[in-house]
Structures are given as structure tokens and as C-alpha cells.
Amino acid sequence: MTTNAATDPMIGRMIDQRYRVRSRIARGGMATVYLATDVRLERRVAIKIMHGHLADDAAFRERFIQEARSAARLSHPNLVGVYDQGAEADTAYIVMEYIPGITLRDLLQEHRALTPEQTTDILRAVLAGLASAHRAGIVHRDLKPENVLLADDGRIKLGDFGLARASTQNTATGAALLGTIAYLSPELVTRGAADSRSDIYAVGIMLYEMLTGEQPYKGEQPMQIAYQHAHDTVPAPSLLVPGVPSELDDLVAWSTARDPDDRPRDAREMLEHINGNQQRATGQYRTAVLRPENATAILPAGAPGPEATDATTVIPPQGGTGQAGTGPTGRATGPTGRGRNAPGPRRTGQAPGALSPASQRLADKATKRSKRGWIALVVVVVLIVVGAGVGWWFGPGPGGNVRIPEVAGKTVSQARQLLEAEGLRAADRTRTRFDAVVAKGEVSATAPAAKREVRKGTPVVILVSNGPRMITLPAIVGQSVTTAQAALDDDFDLQDPQYQFSADVPKDTVIAATGRATDGSAIDLSTVQEYGERGPVTLTVSLGAVPDVAGKSAADAQATLQQVDLTVGKQTEQYDEDVPSGQVISATAEADPVVRGTAIDLVVSKGPAPITLPDVHGKTINQAASTLEALGLKVSYPDCTNVLCGFYDWKSTLPVKGTDPGANATVHKGDTIRLSYDQ
Structure with missing residues (x-):
């Protein structure tokens, strides 16, 4: 779709005083990609500019910039290079390598299915670039044919690295989401977790699509496709396209396994597997490296070139008859070209030592060539001097480029000194911005950003931290x-x-x-x-309440406490009339608050305290019973059967003769003591 300045205000705009926007390449849910010119380096670049409604979200904008920095750390022939990133007037942008050509999606729409050889060529390039990212700890998270670029010169590059996470978070429904859902791994659908094996799953889906011309799962709603990813198994491509090699069937099954542990752990392992199969191949589907049609050929040493018959011959200088050169045959010859002993034509009227007319013409030409040589030498010297001057001017001189130093965390005066020491000009007025890392009042960053290469004398604005927002x-x-x-x-x-x-x-x-x-x-x-x-x-x-262990045995109490990462501290014993012996009476923490690892002190019951039975011999029955019951003992005695007992209070009169058990015996609270008396 063509776009002009009337419909897109970005067309013709100069960004960061460096990038002139020329035309729009593509538009996505998160950003728009434009073709631009880097006026400083005079090269075409692709610049991705975040949509304005997303740039207002500070968190999303920060994630956009951080992901760009992650992608910029990657450098590989099969990855689209990231040159620069920045923000201007609330517009966040990323500058990338411009790749003229088509996408893998365009190729599939044109040809539907690809041959096994073509598929393997593209797969190797994608895996090589992806392996470089996986080694750097970066997961793509949005692999699909739209992000595989096929350059006009035959190069294959993987693009949009590191931006898929932000893109999917801001894609709601419709075709954009459906295109992404088609390549999501089961763990991303069910748990939202992504690692290098999630990228491998997406590669497997693309491999299936290149071989068959269609995606393995289809549905009218994104949830239908997501459900199939989570519960179904990708079929073998050969079921749809007979003739697909079994090795590629196995590769699809391995890379699209529902369990991440059953897939290759990263792109490098999958690439090494493919290379191993190619070395063992016997012609069934050996992959050939495609080269551009107009590539430059380097001839091997000794091979005749297209103009070998017109080789330059060096003519030796000629003198008088006594001088000799070397003829084409390698023999010594005189000026006439004959052999040394061959008689030459005699000249009459020629002074001794004078040159013949032919020799004189050769000498004159030699003199002219000598003059031209001196002139050429002077020109070369002048060019060297001029070149050295230009090199000095654009190198260490005032016209050269320098990298903006890192001044974050410095004071404003320190930052000015560092910038001026590099030949840059610190702007008179500073600007402020929120910074969650740098303390308020210190330098947060510069505009242009640190490590950017600029001309000496470029004005640099110092951004001072206003503290966190x-x-x-x-x-x-x-x-x-x-x-x-x-x-x-x-x-x-x-x-x-x-x-x-x-x-x-x-x-x-x-x-x-x-x-x-x-x-x-x-x-x-x-x-x-x-x-x-x-x-x-x-x-x-x-963590909830400390478990109640009262009434448990000491061993059970310890096991209960250990289950919640608490330990048993001191254990003490004491008599208790109500808690049976061996059971916990109480538990007390040694520290407050109680955290994991805190020791809990236990008090364990020894049962009721022992009682030495007193001697109640000679006391009346009522007196003895009162004394024993005061100690927590129970008392029993037989009824009086004497007929006289009915006429007086015999319990207050009759003396105790003995007890069972006897006096001084050890008893416990609640025991029954039997009294005996004479009737």
C-alpha cells in the first residue's frame, strides 16, 4: 500500500536530526515500519516507530526500548541488525538494517508449498540466527513467516527480535492475533511461560507450513486454535504431501512435541541435528547453498582470464650495438632482435657513440616518461598530504566523529567537563526527566544518548534526574x-x-x-x-497460625512443627493433674514474630504429682476422711452394722484403725483410700 505525506504525517519528517523518513513499508499492531535515510552515514535504514497511543504508556515504552537494546546485542549474518534506538517528542523508535526483498509469508502465498531443498535452506538460516540469540539468553517469542526476510541478493534474515512479547500483549483479537496464535507453543497457551523450546515449537510449525503450504491447526476463533496446540499432535507433512522425506517428518514431530522436554533444547541442537543428517545424506534431499546469479567469481591462480591473450609485455631498454636485452625466447639478443653473434646492418656517416634514429626516438620517449614520472610523483605526494590533512580533520581534528561518553550518575559540572574533553559542546540549558535508578539532581542521560557516534562540536543536552516518578x-x-x-x-x-x-x-x-x-x-x-x-x-x-501441638506426644509435636519449617527448642517436664504423662502441656515460641526456622519450646506433662499418704490412725472416721479428701484423695469405708450405731453419730465417734494402702505409701491425686475401724 502506498502512502504519501498527506495521509501519514511521518513521511518527510526528520527524526533526531539524523533519519529522514521516506515511505511506509508496513504497519502492525504495535508499530509502523518506514524506509528512511540516515543522512549522517548516507545509507538506507528501516525505522520502526511505536504507535502514539502506546507511547503514552510509560511501562510499555520502557519495555519497547529495553527489548530493542536486547536485540541490538545480537550480531549474526542471519539476523536483522539493530543500529540505534531512541525517543523524540514522545515517539519511541528503533533503527534497523533495511532488507529489500520479500518475507517468507509472501513466498508461501506465491508458491504455496516449497520443495524439501528450499525448505531446508530457509530452515538452516532461521536456526543459525536463532541459535545466536539463544546463546545470548534471548527468546524471540514471535516466530512466524512474516518475520523471516528473504533479501533480493539471496540472504535470509530473521527480524523483529525481542519485540514479540510486547506485541502479543497489545494484540487483542482478529487476524493479528490469529497469525500469532498459529505458532504459539502449548506451554505459552496453558501457562504463559516461554523459553528457547517455545521458539523451537514455532520453527516446527513453520517447517510444516513450508512443506505443506498450510498451517497444521485451523479454526474460526483463536481459542479453537489454541486448544488444538495444547491437546493435539502436529501430523506428519507427508500425510498431506506424499514424497516429503521421512527425516523432515521426524524433524517436525521432534520440534512440535507438546512436552517442552521432548523438543530440542535450543536452536543450536536442532541445527546440529540437521547438519548431521546432511552429512549422512545419500542424495535423497541434500541441501544446496543458493548463490546470487550475478555473484563475483574469483579465478584460481594460473587460470587464464578472458583477456589472457592480450597480456602486457615489458620491453627492455635498448642501447647501442653493444647492449643486449632478453627476447621472448629467453635468449640474449641485440637491438635488432637477432642473436648476439648475428651480423647487424652497418651504418655509414654515423659518429662513434651516436644513436641511431630508432634508438634516439626510444631515448626521447624514455625522457618524456621520466618527466611524466616526476610529475606523477609530485601529484601522489600532494594527494598524500591532502589525504592526511582530510584524515586529520575528520579523525582527531575538529571535523572527526567521537562517541558520547557515559555520564549517568555524575554531577552536571562533571558531565560538562567529560563532554568538552571529547570535543563536544554541552548545551547551556539542561532538561529533567524521571529516573528510577539515578538519584535526584544527578545526570540521568544525554541527548543524543551515550555511546552514540557524532561529529565533534555537536551540542549535547544533559538530562538531569528528577528522581523516580x-x-x-x-x-x-x-x-x-x-x-x-x-x-x-x-x-x-x-x-x-x-x-x-x-x-x-x-x-x-x-x-x-x-x-x-x-x-x-x-x-x-x-x-x-x-x-x-x-x-x-x-x-x-x-503463613497462618503456629500449629497447636498441646495434647500431642512430644514426638508427634516435633513432627507437626517440622512440617511447617519450625524446630523444637527446649523441652521441660512438669506435673499436671489434667494432662496425662508424656503429652505436651504447652508450646511457646522463642522469638516474635515467628518465622520459618524459629525454635518452639515444649512443656511435657509428667502426670499428677505423687502424694505421701499421711497417718490417720486414731482419728475419727470424719476427721480421717476430711484430711485425705483435702489432698485430692477419695475415701471409702464400710457401713457400721452394730445395732447401737443407729442411736448415735458413729462416724464422729469411732476411731480409724488403719488404711489401705497404709500410712506413708505413695499415692496420686484421685486414688481411693479405704478406712478400717472396730464396730
Whole structure:
């Protein structure tokens, strides 16, 4: 689709005083790609500019820039190079290598299915570039034919590295999402987790599509396709296109296994497998490296070129009859070309030592050539001097290029000194910006950015940190830990949670949230409404109440506490009338608050305390019973059967003769003591 300046205001715009936008190449859900000219280096580049409504989201904009920096770390012949990134007037952009040509999607739409040889050529190039990224710890996350570029000169490059995550997060429904869903791995569909094996799955889907001309899973809704990714197995391409080699069937099955552990661990392993198969191939589908039609050929040494018959012959200088040269045959010859002993024609009237007319003409030509040689030498010297002057001017001189030094974290005066020492001009006025890392008042960055190569004398604006951007805190205390982390993760730096036991707060609920002030002191975030962007946040999470081990045996109590990462501290024993011997009476923590690893002290019952039975011999029955019952003992005695007992209070009169057990015996509370008396 053609676009002019009337329909797209970016056409003709100069970005960062360096990139002149020429035309629009493509438009996606996240950004628009334009063809531009780098006026400083006079080369064509592709510049990706984030959509304006996304640039207003600071978090998304920061992610866009960070992903560009990740992609810029990669350098491989099969990866689209990233030259630069920056922002201007709330517009974030990435400058990339411009690849004139088509995409793999265009090729598939034109030819539908590819041959095994063509498929393997493209697959090797994609895996080679992807292996370089995987070695750097970068996962593409959005592999699809639209991101495989086929250059006009035969090169194959993988593009849009590192930007797929942001793109998918901002794609809602429709064809854009459907195109991405078609290559999502099962773990991305079910868990949202991506690693190098997720890229391998997408490569396997593309391999199937190149061999068959269609995607393995189809559906009217994205969820239908996602369900098939999670539950179905990709069929063999040979079922749809007979003649596909079995090795490629196996490669599709291996790379699209539903379990990530059953796939190649990264692109390098898959590429090495393909190369191994090619070395063992017997002609079934050996891959040939395609070369451009107009490639320059280098002739081997000794091979005759197209103009070998017109080789230059060096003529030796000629003198008088006594001088000799070397003829084409290698023999010594005189000026006439004959042999040394052959008689030459005699000249009459010629003074001794004078040159013949032919020799004189040769001498005159030699003199002219000598003059021309001196003139050429003077010209060369002048050119060398001029070249050295130009080199000095554009090198160490005032017209050369320098890299902007890194001044983040310096004071403004220190930054000015560093810039001026490199031959740059620090702008008189500084600008401020929010910075979550650099302290307020210190230099945050420069415009143009650090490490950019610019001309000496270029004005550089110093950006001073205004501290972190203050963000309104969501509700934290009393929320579940997963809810709180999801609310805080995009704007703040979540530290590892701290856990403690609490009898009042349910398990996995946030008890407190703590931040850090500029002086390093702790801040209770429940007492403030705003907190600095990317500031550290530590959540204190409840582990629930300490298990109640009262009434358990000491061994059971220890096992119960160990299950929640608590240990048993001191164990003491004491008598208890209500708790049986060997059972825990109480448990007390040695520290407050109680965290994992805290020791719990146990008090274990020894049962009721022993009692020495007193001697109640001679006391009346009522007196003896009162004494024993006061000790917690039970008393029994037989009824009086004497007829006289009915006429007086015999319990207050009759003396105790003995007890069972006897006096001084060891008894326990609750035991029954039997009294005896004479009736």
C-alpha cells in the first residue's frame, strides 16, 4: 500500500536530526515500519516507530526500548541488525538494517508449498540466527513467516527480535492475533511461560507450513486454535504431501512435541541435528547453498582470464650495438632482435657513440616518461598530504566523529567537563526527566544518548534526574500475595517476600509492605499513598497460625512443627493433674514474630504429682476422711452394722484403725483410700 505525506504525517519528517523518513513499508499492531535515510552515514535504514497511543504508556515504552537494546546485542549474518534506538517528542523508535526483498509469508502465498531443498535452506538460516540469540539468553517469542526476510541478493534474515512479547500483549483479537496464535507453543497457551523450546515449537510449525503450504491447526476463533496446540499432535507433512522425506517428518514431530522436554533444547541442537543428517545424506534431499546469479567469481591462480591473450609485455631498454636485452625466447639478443653473434646492418656517416634514429626516438620517449614520472610523483605526494590533512580533520581534528561518553550518575559540572574533553559542546540549558535508578539532581542521560557516534562540536543536552516518578499505591495489606504481586509488578521492583506465622491473618495474605526511602530507611507502605517508580517493595506474607501441638506426644509435636519449617527448642517436664504423662502441656515460641526456622519450646506433662499418704490412725472416721479428701484423695469405708450405731453419730465417734494402702505409701491425686475401724 502506498502512502504519501498527506495521509501519514511521518513521511518527510526528520527524526533526531539524523533519519529522514521516506515511505511506509508496513504497519502492525504495535508499530509502523518506514524506509528512511540516515543522512549522517548516507545509507538506507528501516525505522520502526511505536504507535502514539502506546507511547503514552510509560511501562510499555520502557519495555519497547529495553527489548530493542536486547536485540541490538545480537550480531549474526542471519539476523536483522539493530543500529540505534531512541525517543523524540514522545515517539519511541528503533533503527534497523533495511532488507529489500520479500518475507517468507509472501513466498508461501506465491508458491504455496516449497520443495524439501528450499525448505531446508530457509530452515538452516532461521536456526543459525536463532541459535545466536539463544546463546545470548534471548527468546524471540514471535516466530512466524512474516518475520523471516528473504533479501533480493539471496540472504535470509530473521527480524523483529525481542519485540514479540510486547506485541502479543497489545494484540487483542482478529487476524493479528490469529497469525500469532498459529505458532504459539502449548506451554505459552496453558501457562504463559516461554523459553528457547517455545521458539523451537514455532520453527516446527513453520517447517510444516513450508512443506505443506498450510498451517497444521485451523479454526474460526483463536481459542479453537489454541486448544488444538495444547491437546493435539502436529501430523506428519507427508500425510498431506506424499514424497516429503521421512527425516523432515521426524524433524517436525521432534520440534512440535507438546512436552517442552521432548523438543530440542535450543536452536543450536536442532541445527546440529540437521547438519548431521546432511552429512549422512545419500542424495535423497541434500541441501544446496543458493548463490546470487550475478555473484563475483574469483579465478584460481594460473587460470587464464578472458583477456589472457592480450597480456602486457615489458620491453627492455635498448642501447647501442653493444647492449643486449632478453627476447621472448629467453635468449640474449641485440637491438635488432637477432642473436648476439648475428651480423647487424652497418651504418655509414654515423659518429662513434651516436644513436641511431630508432634508438634516439626510444631515448626521447624514455625522457618524456621520466618527466611524466616526476610529475606523477609530485601529484601522489600532494594527494598524500591532502589525504592526511582530510584524515586529520575528520579523525582527531575538529571535523572527526567521537562517541558520547557515559555520564549517568555524575554531577552536571562533571558531565560538562567529560563532554568538552571529547570535543563536544554541552548545551547551556539542561532538561529533567524521571529516573528510577539515578538519584535526584544527578545526570540521568544525554541527548543524543551515550555511546552514540557524532561529529565533534555537536551540542549535547544533559538530562538531569528528577528522581523516580511517583505512582499511587494500590491496596496491598489484606490482599492475597498473588493479587498484590500482580498489582505491583509492572511499576515497582518486587523483592523476595518475607514470611511469618500469624494467628490473626489467613495463610498467603499480605501482613505488611515495606519500601525504602532515599536515605536507606524502611518505609511502611501502608502509611503512604504514593511511592517512587521501580522502588523496592518487600511483602510480608502470613503463613497462618503456629500449629497447636498441646495434647500431642512430644514426638508427634516435633513432627507437626517440622512440617511447617519450625524446630523444637527446649523441652521441660512438669506435673499436671489434667494432662496425662508424656503429652505436651504447652508450646511457646522463642522469638516474635515467628518465622520459618524459629525454635518452639515444649512443656511435657509428667502426670499428677505423687502424694505421701499421711497417718490417720486414731482419728475419727470424719476427721480421717476430711484430711485425705483435702489432698485430692477419695475415701471409702464400710457401713457400721452394730445395732447401737443407729442411736448415735458413729462416724464422729469411732476411731480409724488403719488404711489401705497404709500410712506413708505413695499415692496420686484421685486414688481411693479405704478406712478400717472396730464396730
